[in-house]
Structure formats: C-alpha cells, structure tokens
Amino acid sequence: MVISNQARTLKNVVSSVIKPSSLRVLAVSSGKGGVGKTNIVANLAYALAKRKKQVLVVDADLGLNNIDILLGLAPKFNIGHLLSGEKDVKDIIVEGPAEIHLLPAGDGLQELTQLDSEKKMMLMEELDRVSNEYDFLIFDTGAGISTNVTYFCSAAHEILLVATTEPTSLTDVYALIKTLYIKHSQKYFRMVLNSVASEKEAQIIFRNLVAVTDRYLPNVSVEYIGYILSDSNVPKAVRQQKAFIELYPHAKVSQCINQLAQKIVDERKTTVDGEQRPLFWRTAFTMQ
Numbered sequence: 001m002v003i004s005n006q007a008r009t010l011k012n013v014v015s016s017v018i019k020p021s022s023l024r025v026l027a028v029s030s031g032k033g034g035v036g037k038t039n040i041v042a043n044l045a046y047a048l049a050k051r052k053k054q055v056l057v058v059d060a061d062l063g064l065n066n067i068d069i070l071l072g073l074a075p076k077f078n079i080g081h082l083l084s085g086e087k088d089v090k091d092i093i094v095e096g097p098a099e100i101h102l103l104p105a106g107d108g109l110q111e112l113t114q115l116d117s118e119k120k121m122m123l124m125e126e127l128d129r130v131s132n133e134y135d136f137l138i139f140d141t142g143a144g145i146s147t148n149v150t151y152f153c154s155a156a157h158e159i160l161l162v163a164t165t166e167p168t169s170l171t172d173v174y175a176l177i178k179t180l181y182i183k184h185s186q187k188y189f190r191m192v193l194n195s196v197a198s199e200k201e202a203q204i205i206f207r208n209l210v211a212v213t214d215r216y217l218p219n220v221s222v223e224y225i226g227y228i229l230s231d232s233n234v235p236k237a238v239r240q241q242k243a244f245i246e247l248y249p250h251a252k253v254s255q256c257i258n259q260l261a262q263k264i265v266d267e268r269k270t271t272v273d274g275e276q277r278p279l280f281w282r283t284a285f286t287m288q
Contacts (some may be wrong), residue, residue, distance in 0.1 A: 027139040
C-alpha cells in the first residue's frame with residue numbers, strides 16, 4: 001500500500017516522541033453494535049481500578065457519547081473541544097466510579113466520525129502527555145470497520161474483540177479481523193464472548209470462529225480470554241446508569257468481569273515477536 005507523504009511525515013514525528021512506558025493500551029472493538037462492548041469496557045475499567053490500577057477510558061466511538069451516559073456522567077467538555085484547540089486533555093478528562101478517568105466523545109458531532117491524519121496525530125500527542133499517569137488506557141471503539149475503528153485498533157498494544165452468540169455478530173467480527181489483518185497487518189486478537197448461557201457455550205462458539213480463521217487467515221492468532229454470562233442484572237444496571245459490578249458485585253456476571261480483569265492484570269505487557277511495544281503508536285500512521 002502506498003503511504004502518503006503526510007502519513008510518512010506523521011510517522012516520523014511519532015517515532016521521535018516514543019519513549020518506554022509501562023502503559024498497556026487495549027482497543028476494545030466489535031464487528032457490530034449492540035453486543036455489549038461499551039458495557040464490558042465500563043465494568044472492566046471498574047474492576048481494574050478496584051485492583052489499584054490507574055485507568056483512562058477513551059470513548060473512541062467519536063461523534064457519539066456512550067460510556068459517559070452508561071456511567072451516569074455529564075461531562076462539560078469532550079474530544080471535540082480538544083481537537084478544536086479550545087481545551088487540552090486534562091481539561092476534558094472526567095472522573096467516574098472507582099476513580100476511573102474518562103475522555104468523553106462528542107455528542108452528534110459528524111466531523112469526528114472521520115478524523116484526518118492531523119487530528120489523529122493531535123489526539124495521540126495529547127494522550128501521550130498524560131500516558132505516564134496510567135497503567136491502562138482503554139479505547140472503546142465504535143463497531144464495524146470504519147477508518148476510526150481500524151485506526152484505534154492498529155494503534156493499541158492489544159485488540160480485545162467482543163462478540164455474542166448471534167450469527168451476525170460472529171460474521172461481522174470475522175470481517176473486522178480480516179480487515180485488520182489484510183489492510184493493517186494486525187495478526188493478534190483476543191476474544192470475549194458476551195451474553196452467553198455458560199462457559200461451555202462460549203468455548204464452543206469460540207472454537208467455531210477459530211476454525212474459520214485458521215482456514216482462511218492462517219497467519220492470524222485469536223485467543224480466548226473470557227466470557228460474560230447473560231444476566232438480568234445487566235439491563236437493571238444500565239437503567240440506573242451504573243456499572244453492574246458496582247451495583248451487583250456478587251452476581252455471576254460480575255464474577256466473570258473480575259476473572260477477566262484479574263487475568264489481564266496477571267499478565268505481563270503484551271509482547272509481539274519477542275519485543276515490548278513502546279506506547280501505543282505502533283503502525284497507526286502506516287495505513288492512511
């Protein structure tokens with residue numbers, strides 16, 4: 001793929017500001033909407049914070065504000081104010097439950113749905129300014145295969161995909177994997193199955209998906225990292241605009257989130273081909 005001069009310049013600038021960091025950056029994405037991705041992000045962030053981790057969640061579904069509503073927050077500013085130069089990143093970050101920090105997306109801002117390279121660079125530089133204050137930075141991306149989604153996935157250390165048992169969810173998450181592999185050279189993915197009846201069901205669905213990726217994308221690695229049970233407490237918490245792990249800490253669905261968080265915490269920072277990735281810039285500007 002031909003890299004534009006602008007993209008090449010941006011990549012050179014990025015390389016000049018990279019520094020070693022213990023920060024882990026997760027992009028949480030899905031092939032389609034309505035699979036509970038944002039709810040998982042909110043509750044995972046809460047569980048990580050309860051493990052004494054400093055967490056910044058970036059609502060990367062730009063142009064829509066989702067996670068702040070889910071957590072009952074009413075931010076005064078959003079990423080739109082950051083990208084316009086009106087505010088810097090510290091003015092926009094708000095604190096949520098368990099001292100989670102959130103960088104909210106804009107509400108109904110069409111211009112944020114397709115960021116150009118300059119705006120992406122600006123956002124990453126602002127995040128770089130505060131990156132040493134956090135253990136985890138979590139991008140809650142939009143759904144699908146838009147340029148914003150593939151950008152944030154490519155910029156992260158780890159890509160965590162969320163799917164349900166619905167055939168359309170699995171078909172669309174496979175399409176996302178395929179796009180990220182073919183167009184953005186991403187080979188490593190992790191999978192969470194949401195709203196399942198049991199762990200057994202989750203593992204069966206996962207094996208079926210991996211059978212397809214192994215056949216048609218043999219160089220791609222998809223790792224099963226956890227499952228989230230279907231639970232009536234989840235919609236109750238949504239209606240109350242609270243994390244379900246906060247309202248129902250002993251529910252089975254909260255146990256699933258805690259298991260996922262603990263697994264992530266217990267791991268070392270993800271390595272690829274034997275080397276740690278500095279910060280989260282990686283190949284973000286090579287596929288413009």
